[in-house]
Amino acid sequence: MIDAILKRRSIRKYEDKEMLEEDIKEILEAAMYAPSAWGTRPWHFIVVKKSELKQKLSEATPYASHAAKAPVLIVLVADMNLAKKWVEDMSIAADHIMLQATDLGYGSCFIQIRGSNEKVQDAQEYIRELLKIPSDFNVECMVTLGKTAEEKDAHTRKEIDKRRIHLNGW
Numbered sequence: 149m150i151d152a153i154l155k156r157r158s159i160r161k162y163e164d165k166e167m168l169e170e171d172i173k174e175i176l177e178a179a180m181y182a183p184s185a186w187g188t189r190p191w192h193f194i195v196v197k198k199s200e201l202k203q204k205l206s207e208a209t210p211y212a213s214h215a216a217k218a219p220v221l222i223v224l225v226a227d228m229n230l231a232k233k234w235v236e237d238m239s240i241a242a243d244h245i246m247l248q249a250t251d252l253g254y255g256s257c258f259i260q261i262r263g264s265n266e267k268v269q270d271a272q273e274y275i276r277e278l279l280k281i282p283s284d285f286n287v288e289c290m291v292t293l294g295k296t297a298e299e300k301d302a303h304t305r306k307e308i309d310k311r312r313i314h315l316n317g318w
């Protein structure tokens with residue numbers, strides 16, 4: 149497990165190569181084992197492969213341009229009829245996606261959607277309209293996936309600042 153945790157980096161350049169369907173399935177299954185508040189599992193995952201849709205989604209925020217060229221883009225959506233703590237539930241699911249993707253040899257990157265309103269339209273509303281997501285479902289983030297086309301060093305244990313760990317109080 150620590151290997152995948154250290155290896156996972158935010159990858160923003162991808163090979164123009166399709167992902168294996170079975171790998172996408174495995175990655176989404178890993179997401180669906182994530183913990184969720186009250187065990188509500190409020191998630192839905194929209195798998196986007198169509199180029200024109202990825203292009204439009206990459207314009208949702210100023211920090212999403214790499215989504216256009218990622219082979220697969222996952223949009224993480226929470227059912228607000230079920231969710232009690234949707235931000236946390238969806239963020240943990242996103243981390244499961246990224247770690248499982250790393251373990252299978254893919255690169256990934258988290259793209260913030262909730263609360264992103266740097267563009268004319270709020271990013272969540274823009275995506276809701278584009279993908280026809282009902283109003284009682286919220287979009288937390290997107291995760292790009294694909295074979296990496298950039299070299300990034302794995303994290304190392306030297307990065308850890310032990311002063312951040314406190315025992316029995318501050």
Ligand SMILES: Cc1cc2nc3c(=O)[nH]c(=O)nc-3n(C[C@H](O)[C@H](O)[C@H](O)COP(=O)(O)O)c2cc1C
Nearest residue numbers: 156157158159160209211212214257258259260261
């Ligand atoms: C809550 C959150 C929001 C992020 N939003 C974006 C984003 O919108 N676009 C992007 O390219 N990266 C985004 N990132 C990725 C971070 O920039 C990245 O994790 C950070 O720089 C550390 O690098 P590493 O992931 O390679 O360890 C986000 C990460 C998190 C956890």
